Amino acid sequence: MVNMAKIKSKYVCQNCGYETAGYLGKCPECGGWGTFVEETISAEKKEFVTEVVDSVPPKKLSEIEMNSEIRITTNISEFDRVLGGGIVQGSLILLAGDPGIGKSTILLQTSGELCKQSKKVLYISAEESATQVKLRAERLGVKSDNLYIYPQTNLELIKKHIDILQPDLVIVDSIQAIYTSLIQSSAGSVSQIRECCNVLMQISKSKNLSIIVIGHVTKEGNIAGPKVLEHMVDTVIQFEGDKYKSYRILRSIKNRFGNTSEVGIFEMGANGLKEVINPSELFLKEYNRTQTPGSTIIVTNEGTRPLLVEVQALVGTTPYPAPRRIANGVDTGRVLQILAVLEKRIGLNLSKQDVYVNVIGGIDVNEPAADLGIALAIVTCVRDVIFDMQTAIVGELGLSGEIRAVNHIEKRINEAKKLGFKRIIIPEANEVQESFDDIEIVKVQRIIEAITKGVKTPHQ
Ligand code: TYD
Ligand code: MG
Numbered sequence: 001m002v003n004m005a006k007i008k009s010k011y012v013c014q015n016c017g018y019e020t021a022g023y024l025g026k027c028p029e030c031g032g033w034g035t036f037v038e039e040t041i042s043a044e045k046k047e048f049v050t051e052v053v054d055s056v057p058p059k060k061l062s063e064i065e066m067n068s069e070i071r072i073t074t075n076i077s078e079f080d081r082v083l084g085g086g087i088v089q090g091s092l093i094l095l096a097g098d099p100g101i102g103k104s105t106i107l108l109q110t111s112g113e114l115c116k117q118s119k120k121v122l123y124i125s126a127e128e129s130a131t132q133v134k135l136r137a138e139r140l141g142v143k144s145d146n147l148y149i150y151p152q153t154n155l156e157l158i159k160k161h162i163d164i165l166q167p168d169l170v171i172v173d174s175i176q177a178i179y180t181s182l183i184q185s186s187a188g189s190v191s192q193i194r195e196c197c198n199v200l201m202q203i204s205k206s207k208n209l210s211i212i213v214i215g216h217v218t219k220e221g222n223i224a225g226p227k228v229l230e231h232m233v234d235t236v237i238q239f240e241g242d243k244y245k246s247y248r249i250l251r252s253i254k255n256r257f258g259n260t261s262e263v264g265i266f267e268m269g270a271n272g273l274k275e276v277i278n279p280s281e282l283f284l285k286e287y288n289r290t291q292t293p294g295s296t297i298i299v300t301n302e303g304t305r306p307l308l309v310e311v312q313a314l315v316g317t318t319p320y321p322a323p324r325r326i327a328n329g330v331d332t333g334r335v336l337q338i339l340a341v342l343e344k345r346i347g348l349n350l351s352k353q354d355v356y357v358n359v360i361g362g363i364d365v366n367e368p369a370a371d372l373g374i375a376l377a378i379v380t381c382v383r384d385v386i387f388d389m390q391t392a393i394v395g396e397l398g399l400s401g402e403i404r405a406v407n408h409i410e411k412r413i414n415e416a417k418k419l420g421f422k423r424i425i426i427p428e429a430n431e432v433q434e435s436f437d438d439i440e441i442v443k444v445q446r447i448i449e450a451i452t453k454g455v456k457t458p459h460q
Contacts, residue, residue: 011036012190017228039185069257072168072210075113078266078275079106081304082237082250084258087169090208091257092201094175094229096215097239102248102268103214104128104136106239107171109272110212112142114169120146122167126153126177140272153187155180155196159203167209172200174214175229190228197232230254242362247282248273249363252303261366262303280308280419283361287389294381296454297392298373299412299424300365306408306415308392310360311370313377318354329359330374331366338375338397345401346448348382369406371397372425375447376454385455390422391442393454401447405429413439425450 011020014037018029026033071086080086087093097103104127111121125133130149137143148165152158155178162170172178175196179187183195197213204211215229217238230236234256241248250264265276276282287297287310294313299306311330318324327335335357342348357374359365372395380387394412396404406412409430416424417439426432428445444450 009038009040010191012039012185014190017190017194037185037189039183039189039191072114072119074110075116076106076110076275078250078264079110082252082262082264083235084252084255084262087210087212088234088257089210090204091210091234092197092204092232093210093212093235093237094215094233095212095237095239096217096253098217101239101241102266102273103239104133104173105140105268106250106266106273107173107212107214108133108136108142109140111147111169111171112137112140112144115142115144115146118146119168120148120165121169121171122148122150122162122165123171123173124158124178125149125151125173127174139270153178155199159199162203162207162209170209170211172211172213174216176216194228194232197229201232240362245362247276247361251364259303263305263307263363280306280415283307283309283363284419286360291386291389293384293386294377296373296377296380296387297416297421298365298370299392299394299416300363300367300370301406301408301412302363306412307363308415308419308421309363309365311365311373311377312358312360313374313381314356314358315350315353315378315381318352320354323350323352324354324356326355327357329362329364330357330370334368334371335374337399338371338378341397341399341401341447342375342378345446346379346451348379350382353382367406368396368404369394369412371395372403372427372447372450376450379451380455383455387454388423391454392416392419392421392424393450395425395427395444395450397447403427403429403444403446403450410434413441425454 011023013027013032013035015032015035016030018027024036027035070089073080073086095103111123114121130151133149150161175193176188178196179192180195180199183191185191200211236254238251238253239248240251246268248266248268252260252262254260265279266273267276296311297308298311299308325336339350339355343350373393375397376387376393394406396406398404405427409426409432413424413436417436423440423442425442425444428443432441442453444453
């Protein structure tokens with residue numbers, strides 16, 4: 001173990017936070033090339049850390065009060081849902097997302113809502129001037145004397161004003177722009193980010209104060225640069241979406257106090273972000289008009305809410321020696337497995353075919369229940385037939401071509417019914433407890449059965 005106090009400088013991988021004493025061309029941890037940057041550390045660090053930690057002494061298990069977690073609800077229901085029912089008091093939350101996606105906007109709106117409930121919010125604006133924040137606030141209709149804007153980048157000063165103001169919520173916009181004078185490397189470097197996050201964590205835990213930290217995402221899609229941040233905070237939520245389209249998806253990636261993979265959907269307008277109460281409707285807006293072979297509707301269950309989304313597949317003869325397989329919104333490995341099953345079990349020859357799979361709406365579908373829908377999109381594209389437009393699909397595809405049960409089946413059926421679907425294909429193995437009218441439930445055991453039952457009319 002190297003004695004840290006003696007090291008005046010170290011080299012830190014800006015991608016994953018790996019540290020060494022000397023320069024390395026390639027990072028042994030994440031494999032990145034040329035990612036090491038020299039960073040200096042000062043010896044004062046220890047005192048500061050000890051001072052804060054000491055304020056929470058050890059307690060006997062029996063002495064710990066069983067308060068159920070206190071949550072601050074923001075009245076923005078999509079935001080609350082992603083956090084598992086509101087901001088847990090004393091938690092440190094990281095809101096990550098691409099620059100310009102709307103992170104400052106949503107947090108300023110959230111601040112506005114909380115101030116309406118007489119909560120005191122301190123908004124640290126490390127990237128923008130107070131005037132810029134004020135301009136945005138006017139646009140969003142946020143005005144309150146409980147909202148304090150503090151354009152500051154120095155963490156020690158931020159800490160001082162948290163002590164003075166005693167707010168209910170602190171927002172740090174952004175973690176990449178603030179620095180602590182304990183470390184000499186520049187703001188935004190891995191060491192700075194990590195140390196600042198560490199100090200914020202201690203402030204949050206010792207004062208039982210909720211802090212939301214904004215973090216920009218790098219080109220590679222990591223929460224900039226360090227993944228380390230994710231491990232340190234209680235909750236990580238990510239703001240995603242196509243900058244050229246108006247809707248945004250808020251997703252929970254890690255949550256010590258709730259469900260992950262929960263999503264909230266917003267629409268960006270002239271006066272800020274609005275919640276989308278019925279997202280399935282939004283995702284299916286263009287469905288009926290663009291019905292072509294290779295398109296199916298699946299019912300995915302993101303977090304606690306089912307969502308209907310359209311899956312499209314395009315299959316065509318490849319001009320390349322090795323065919324391309326490209327997947328957007330679903331895992332490529334999963335698509336490869338589905339292709340292998342289709343080749344082996346129903347004799348679909350795809351060895352000379354490029355395959356593209358796309359989930360419409362920019363949403364990521366990671367659960368296996370989407371398998372059958374993806375498989376049927378591919379099959380209908382290859383055979384040039386249209387899948388019945390009134391039928392939704394759920395089911396996991398096993399390696400021998402069998403359709404496996406999925407969870408929350410009733411919820412999924414209900415959502416399909418709500419959106420006006422007349423039929424839903426589900427796995428035979430799923431037992432449906434409730435009875436449904438207005439929607440026909442078609443149970444299938446094998447992939448071939450799903451194809452014959454789902455495909456209605458030959459194309460043309
Ligand atoms: P912003 O919250 O500044 O993004 P971030 O903090 O993630 O970098 O939002 C920037 C974009 O949002 C910008 O392109 C303008 C747009 N926008 C609207 O369309 N409507 C609004 O009411 C606001 C405040 C911003
Ligand atoms: Mg911003």
